[in-house]
Amino acid sequence: MYLEHLRAQGKSPHTIVNYKVDLTHFKDYLFAQGITDVGAIDLMSIRVFLSSILGVGEAKTSAARRLSAIRGFTSWLRDMGYAESDPSVGLKGPKKNDSIPRALSYEQTMKLMTDGLDEKSKTYRRDRLLMEMMYSSGLRVSEVIGLNWDSVEIEERCFRVLGKGDKERFVPFGEPLRDMLREWRDLTCVDEHAPVFSSGKGAERLTVRTVDRVVLRAAARAGLYGVTPHTLRHCCATHMLENGAPLRIVQEMLGHESIAATQRYLMITSDQIKKMYLEAHPMASDTDNGSAL
Numbered sequence: 001m002y003l004e005h006l007r008a009q010g011k012s013p014h015t016i017v018n019y020k021v022d023l024t025h026f027k028d029y030l031f032a033q034g035i036t037d038v039g040a041i042d043l044m045s046i047r048v049f050l051s052s053i054l055g056v057g058e059a060k061t062s063a064a065r066r067l068s069a070i071r072g073f074t075s076w077l078r079d080m081g082y083a084e085s086d087p088s089v090g091l092k093g094p095k096k097n098d099s100i101p102r103a104l105s106y107e108q109t110m111k112l113m114t115d116g117l118d119e120k121s122k123t124y125r126r127d128r129l130l131m132e133m134m135y136s137s138g139l140r141v142s143e144v145i146g147l148n149w150d151s152v153e154i155e156e157r158c159f160r161v162l163g164k165g166d167k168e169r170f171v172p173f174g175e176p177l178r179d180m181l182r183e184w185r186d187l188t189c190v191d192e193h194a195p196v197f198s199s200g201k202g203a204e205r206l207t208v209r210t211v212d213r214v215v216l217r218a219a220a221r222a223g224l225y226g227v228t229p230h231t232l233r234h235c236c237a238t239h240m241l242e243n244g245a246p247l248r249i250v251q252e253m254l255g256h257e258s259i260a261a262t263q264r265y266l267m268i269t270s271d272q273i274k275k276m277y278l279e280a281h282p283m284a285s286d287t288d289n290g291s292a293l
Contacts, residue, residue, distance in 0.1 A: 002076055012166050014142040017208075022069035025053075038077050043087045046070055067091070103238035103265075104231065108224060109135060116218030125187070126197065127214045129180050130206075134229055137171045138236035138254050141229045145206045150192040154181050163255035171253055237265045 002023070006016050029049045035041065049070075050063050070088055077083040104112065113135075117127055133144050143161045151160040157178050159171045173181075184196070197206040211229050219227035233254070240250050251262040278284045 002073055005076060010166070012146070012162060014146050014162075018065070018142070019069045019072070021208075022066045023073055025066065026070055026073075039083045041074060041077075041083065041087055043091060046074075046088055046091060103234040104224065104227070106239055108222075109232075109235050109239075112218055112222045112224055112227065114222075116220075116222035116224070118221070123214075125180075125184060127218070129177075129184050130197065130211060130214055131218065131232060132177050132180060133173070134232035135236050136177045137173045138233045138250075139171065140233060140255075141208050141211050143255075145195070145197055145208065145211065147196045148193055149185065149189050149196055152181060152185075152196060154178055154185065161255070164257070167255065169252065169255050234265070237262065241265050 003016055003020055006019060011019075026049055029052065030036070030041065030045060033045065033048075035045060046067075050067060053066065054060065054063050067088070071086075071091075074083065074086045074088045078086040113128065113131060117124055117131075121127070130144060133139050134141070137159060139159070139161065140163070143163060146162060147159065151162075153160070155178075157173050157175070159173065160168060161171050162168055188196075188198075195205045198204060199206055199210070215227060215229045215232070219225065237250055237254060240253075241247070247259065247262055250265070251259050254262065256262045
């Protein structure tokens with residue numbers, strides 16, 4: 001009933017899928033604790049649920065997203081009269097780490113794309129296209145699997161993407177990706193309103209979990225670890241900024257509401273600091289002047 005409520009509010013299909021996944025995990029936890037009545041959900045049950053998923057290594061950002069889904073649900077329960085109060089009111093989520101987004105070097109990214117994929121696999125074309133779209137255009141996983149063919153301007157080399165907050169933006173892509181999309185369209189497109197990627201079971205879209213598996217498997221084959229689909233988006237932003245793209249352009253391309261989110265990609269690595277020091281500081285290496293010491 002709650003998911004139907006979200007649909008009636010005009011929430012995007014991707015948002016609803018994410019809420020369904022997060023709330024299903026919460027429901028499974030509640031059932032395991034013997035809580036089967038929504039009116040019995042209390043502050044402690046939510047806290048323990050969040051602690052349990054953090055305890056098995058789930059990222060704080062994922063836990064914060066799950067809490068957001070729970071908050072929306074418990075607020076709706078109260079408003080509809082299914083619960084006397086909203087137990088999530090005042091509950092603070094886990095503090096996010098102010099960490100630098102992880103990005104691979106260009107060479108590592110190419111290794112992931114080539115060594116990570118098996119050209120003999122039945123899903124090779126699909127998997128290569130998925131990864132290329134996330135890297136070349138910086139698309140989120142939800143945006144990739146949410147694309148329909150009528151939102152892909154192949155000859156204009158542009159995606160019309162429905163991002164967070166149901167905001168549409170135009171995202172360009174390069175010639176190599178254009179050629180891949182042409183080939184994939186010829187192989188799979190039966191209706192311009194159909195998804196670019198489907199599970200093969202009717203018109204069902206590819207799932208986030210499937211994309212996760214594709215990237216994790218490719219990373220393992222390439223000998224790269226800690227790589228996720230979102231890493232490819234980080235790589236896109238980082239490599240563009242390293243090659244002189246204006247921050248504002250990258251912000252618009254990625255669909256960041258705040259430029260502060262894009263600025264995090266400007267944080268440089270120790271290797272970059274060392275490289276620039278050796279190139280720029282007059283006393284960084286042995287010269288005719290000898291050592292400063």
